[in-house]
Amino acid sequence: MMKKTFIALLLSLLLALAFVPVASALDLDLVEDLAGVLTYEELDELLWLAEEISKDHRCDVIIVTMQEMPDGDNAYEFARFVFRNYNYGYGADRSGVMLFLSVAERDFALIANGFGNTAFTDHGKDVMLDKHILPLLGENKYFEAFSAYLNKADEFLQMARDGKPFDEADSGSIIFKLAVTILLPLLVAFIVCSMWKKQMKTAVTAKTASYYIPDGGFRLTGQVDMFLYKTRTKTKIQKTSSSSGGGGTTRDSKGFSGRSGKF
Numbered sequence: 001m002m003k004k005t006f007i008a009l010l011l012s013l014l015l016a017l018a019f020v021p022v023a024s025a026l027d028l029d030l031v032e033d034l035a036g037v038l039t040y041e042e043l044d045e046l047l048w049l050a051e052e053i054s055k056d057h058r059c060d061v062i063i064v065t066m067q068e069m070p071d072g073d074n075a076y077e078f079a080r081f082v083f084r085n086y087n088y089g090y091g092a093d094r095s096g097v098m099l100f101l102s103v104a105e106r107d108f109a110l111i112a113n114g115f116g117n118t119a120f121t122d123h124g125k126d127v128m129l130d131k132h133i134l135p136l137l138g139e140n141k142y143f144e145a146f147s148a149y150l151n152k153a154d155e156f157l158q159m160a161r162d163g164k165p166f167d168e169a170d171s172g173s174i175i176f177k178l179a180v181t182i183l184l185p186l187l188v189a190f191i192v193c194s195m196w197k198k199q200m201k202t203a204v205t206a207k208t209a210s211y212y213i214p215d216g217g218f219r220l221t222g223q224v225d226m227f228l229y230k231t232r233t234k235t236k237i238q239k240t241s242s243s244s245g246g247g248g249t250t251r252d253s254k255g256f257s258g259r260s261g262k263f
Helices: 002-016 040-057 075-087 116-120 120-137 142-159 168-201
Strands: 031-033 060-066 096-100 106-115 257-262
Touching: 002 142, 031 040, 040 142, 060 075, 075 096, 075 106, 096 116, 096 142, 106 116, 106 120, 106 168, 116 142, 116 257, 120 142, 120 168, 120 257, 142 168
Parallel strands: 031 060, 060 096
Antiparallel strands: 096 106, 106 257
């Protein structure tokens, strides 16, 4: 308990001093619950799982919680500061992914570095957060959210090690969904139109125009000009993309990628 309190105070002090670099960085665990949202049993279980995943994939999978951040800080930069200054990251390229929470403000950040950028693409982060983590965090189910994060991280890392990061692997399911969405209605429309066409076989095409003229002839009693249609041409303005790296990952100037917000 004293260790957690000391680390929390030290982090707050350093960040209050405008992110002064740490001269002798502390080694933090892969799971640091400085906010105290986990029981000791939950913390031990998550730490064991994080260590196993990190060792298997040679990429640190990290969870850090704090009760609150110093005034004026944002979760993304705070998480990046902790990652860079507290010996996180596996190997020479410091590969890793970190889920950071500031519980009092209900701020979160999910950042990646090194091989983490390849495994956790922009789309991958969105899916992981929106489907698996944020709904649980919104209900204050911290252990369940962290367990889901670690399990999905293990899955995404394995996919990337196999040469198919989540973006590429997910593209097949996206194409299938689009095919079902577009082709199925067209198929139904084709069947309905075919049935209607069969019902119209009794109709006979007239050979002369007189068939369509009513008895007594045709007489024009009035004339009105009506504006029915107009044509407007649009030209799409192409936007440049700032994405770089594997699988559609947008990195900042320090090589990190990530997303932050409220939970």
